[in-house]
Amino acid sequence: MSSTSGDADEEAIDRFMTRRDLSESARWEESYNKKQCPECGGVHEPSATACSVCGWTPE
Ligand SMILES: [Zn+2]
Structure with a gap:
């Protein structure tokens, strides 16, 4: 059980790192x-979370 939450933490960190690496293109x-x-x-609109034209999202 504890290992599951640990994996989730690592995944969150990994995603954060990846987002930083891709910050040049992965943002509005x-x-x-x-x-x-x-x-x-x-x-x-500023409230948009995904492109309704091509389906792009910042994540
Ligand atoms: Zn688009």
Whole structure:
């Protein structure tokens, strides 16, 4: 049981590290208080969590 939570912690850290490495591309561009998809250039509301045009997400 304890090993399971340990694995989860390691995975969380690994994901955090990966996100830092990919921070150049894995995040929204910003355009006039809107979010802009770096993949297709689609513009979305600031509350958007995924691109409704191409399906891109920052994670
Ligand atoms: Zn997109």
